[in-house]
Amino acid sequence: MEKSIDLKELKWVHEPKRAVVDHKKIILETEPNTSLNLLGKSAEAVEMELCPRGNFHFSVRCDFLYKKAFDQCGIVLYDANGRKMVCGCEKRDGEVSKLVCRVYHSDGTDRSEREIGSAIQWMYYRVWVRGGIVRIQYSFNGKRYSDLREFAIGTNVMKIGIYACSPGNSAFDCVFSEAILDEEG
Numbered sequence: 001m002e003k004s005i006d007l008k009e010l011k012w013v014h015e016p017k018r019a020v021v022d023h024k025k026i027i028l029e030t031e032p033n034t035s036l037n038l039l040g041k042s043a044e045a046v047e048m049e050l051c052p053r054g055n056f057h058f059s060v061r062c063d064f065l066y067k068k069a070f071d072q073c074g075i076v077l078y079d080a081n082g083r084k085m086v087c088g089c090e091k092r093d094g095e096v097s098k099l100v101c102r103v104y105h106s107d108g109t110d111r112s113e114r115e116i117g118s119a120i121q122w123m124y125y126r127v128w129v130r131g132g133i134v135r136i137q138y139s140f141n142g143k144r145y146s147d148l149r150e151f152a153i154g155t156n157v158m159k160i161g162i163y164a165c166s167p168g169n170s171a172f173d174c175v176f177s178e179a180i181l182d183e184e185g
Contacts, residue, residue: 002182005050013047013161026176028164030071035167036086047076049161052129052183058160059126061142061178066091066118068170072100075125077134078159081106086163087136087148089116089123099123101136101149112149124178127160129153142178 006023019028028046036047052058064073066089074088087101097120100113124139134153137145164174 002180005179005181007048007176007179010048010050010161013049016046016164019046024177026162027173028175029173030073030164030166030171032166032169032171034165036076036083036163036165046164047161049076049078049159050181051159052181055130055184056160057126057128057182059124059142059178059180060162060176061122061124062088062162062174062176063122064089064164064174065121065172066097067172068166068168069093070167071165071170071172072167073164073174074123074162075127076161076163077127078161079153080157084153084158085134085136085149085151087125087127087138088163089120091118094118099138099148103149103151114148129158 007026008021008023016028062073069091072088072090077085083104085103090098090100095118097116097118098113099116102109102111124142126137126145128135132153134151136149138148139145162176
């Protein structure tokens with residue numbers, strides 16, 4: 001059953017110094033020189049998570065005001081062994097940003113990406129998990145989604161979350177809202 005998520009119920013993995021959380025919206029500011037470490041659980045990026053059960057889909061809107069190259073925010077998926085997938089928009093230059101999905105394996109990382117205009121300042125993300133298959137989708141309007149990536153995952157124990165970071169000497173504001181979770185049990 002699809003339901004809006006009370007964003008106050010998400011748990012901080014790494015809490016920012018400046019954030020406002022209410023039931024429908026999370027507003028935060030990243031800090032300079034923060035990023036997600038590859039496979040570890042000890043990231044300096046802002047992260048929040050929830051633990052769905054069984055098959056599910058999760059969607060969220062992310063609004064961002066990037067300032068410098070590699071500022072980024074989006075969604076993150078963990079399995080029992082640590083970070084499995086990161087998907088978000090990354091600023092590159094004044095004309096181009098990239099929609100990027102990284103999937104982590106025991107022997108490395110692979111990446112899918114799509115260029116988008118740097119004038120885009122919001123994105124909807126959706127993750128579908130069904131029978132060990134994960135599908136990552138994105139949308140510019142929250143109604144029509146396109147596939148970005150699909151991969152197999154070997155466990156039903158997962159955590160889904162949001163993240164934001166500024167790997168360079170930068171900081172930016174972002175807002176997460178319209179979060180929806182549909183658990184099939």
